Amino acid sequence: MPKQFVIEAIMLAIYGELMAPSQPVEYLIPVTTIYELDEFLASPEPIMPLSSDEKHVRQIMREMSDFFSDPFNRKRMEKGLIAPWAKVPFAFPNGVTLTIVNSEDNAMWGELFDPVETQLLLAAMRFEVPLLTDQPDFQDRILEYVVPIQFYDVEDFEFAMEEGISIRELQEP
Template identity: 50%
Template sequence: MPKKFVTEAVMIAIYGQLLVPRSPVEYIVPYTTIMELYELRDSDEPVMSHPDDDRQVKLRIRELISYFEEPLNSKKINRALNVPWAKSPAILLGGQAQLTIINSIDNASYGESFDPIETELLLTSQREKVPVLTDQFELIQRIIEGSVPVQVFDIDDFEFAMEEETFRSSH
């Protein structure tokens, strides 16, 4: 059974190591973060601070979008969009990695402390009982400070997170 994490689609584009884990992994990705890829692709704002890194990440974003738009993958994604909290069938991302799109709904349960996408990540983590995987230190801090009942890992700790045995309701 694969290890599961809730994350944003852009994390998969930025961090190539997420596509080549040592053991099976499933990324549960809120659909709104897929839509965010289109915004990042079309924006003149840099995603990364270094120009070469930014070009590389924008190329990966375009490749990921193209992959999601392939007929079979598009059909899987669209299947999840009819019902709130429905999940798509798994989309393979390589030998050991797969992605499941979830039609998460932001219900403002975390008020102004978290933006809508962050709220969807938290609600999905709680609903699916799987940890959040992010590179946003400020988000991790707000989760801890707000005593949000989810487990969260920094992407730098991905290998450690893959070795963790169970989901815990604490940080």
Template identity: 50%
Template sequence: MSRQFVTEAVMLAIYGELLLTPVPVEYMVPYTSLLELYEFLSSDEPLMSNDEDDKHVKEKVRELLDYLDEPLNKKKIQKALNMPWAKSPYILIGETTRVTVVNAMDTAPYGEFFDPVETELLLVSQREQTPLLTDQPELIHRIIDASVPVQVFDIDDFQFAVEGDHFTHPI
């Protein structure tokens, strides 16, 4: 059985270790976070502070988008877009890694505290009872401050999250 996490698509491009895991892992990604990848590529704003790192990350984002735009993968993603909260068939990304795209639609419950993509991440995490994985400490703090009932892991704790047996369902 694979470990599951909810995360943004950009995390898969930025952090290569997410694709090279010792155990099978499935990432649930809201469709809107895939759309953000196109925005990142077309934007003049850097994703990373270092020019070399930024160029490398944008190259990885392009590779991920090219892969997801392949006909079979694109067809799987389109299948999820037919109904709110539908999930795509999984897309293999590596030997032990797969991605499921979720057509998360509702952004109202946490709109005051979180942007629309963050809200969708939280709602997918709650709906699927799956931990959220992020590289944003401020998001983790806002989740705690807002008492959102999700389990969240910082990217620095990814290996711990994957290897451990501490997955709990929020109350």
């Protein structure tokens, strides 16, 4: 069974190594983060500090946006994501599966987390899988407000893939 992680779509564009894992992996991606790709592409704000990286990441984001905008894939998502928490998988030959999830923002944490962060947290809780993120502020708030999920920094991806820490280990005193 592949390892599973909740992640936002932009992270896959920024961290290309996540699409070339050492073993099979399934990324659970809230559908709203797919739509967010177009917002990032339209924004003049830089995504990456180096212009060469910026160009590359924007190209990957464009490819991802085009993939999910493809009429066949778009229709598949529209039909498959009608119900809350419905999932639509897209398998790739390198052992990566992108599973798009119709997560719901229920404003559970009010102003503590933005809507996308809330959807990521709720998806991690719902499917009981770790969250991958590169945002230290987000990680700090997860810890500060004792959100009951497991998360890894993107820098620890290989550790999470190879060993990781089980939920049972986290719960033991």
